[in-house]
Amino acid sequence: MYKQILVAVDGSRSGRRALDEAVKIAKATGGAVQALCVVRHPARLVDVSSGFAEEQVRHSAENDAATAALEEAKLVFAQAQVPGTTRAADASGEEIAAVISRIAAEEDADLVVMGTRGLSGVKRLLLGSVAESFLRMADRPVMLVRDEEAPVA
16 A cells, blocks of 8 residues: 655654654555655855855754754654655755655655644745645645644534
């Protein structure tokens, strides 16, 4: 069924929940998981006299966060005894959702698992949603995992 599972991780709680779900599915189906962290290095106007160092710090922080998320994924794979790999991708000049879609196709993923914060209304309009953008272009099954449990009524 799902032999090649791609999970998008970013160091967030929803990304971690997506990772946990991907591992559960892989254990149940005998599949493998690839954790993908997409790093965006947006073009910024930089003051050459003082801004270069700040730019380097921003890139370093983004890279450090990606490294931490992927190291966490490796630990989860090992603890669960599930075959898994990690991959970082740069989204310079490309939307994150498009990068995930391209890599899912390259890896021939049977399933893509992503976290979502479940924003609605104005927050979603202003912040956008990588998960929603990805859903609009997805050509394979997608599982969205909410950040928090829904309240029980």
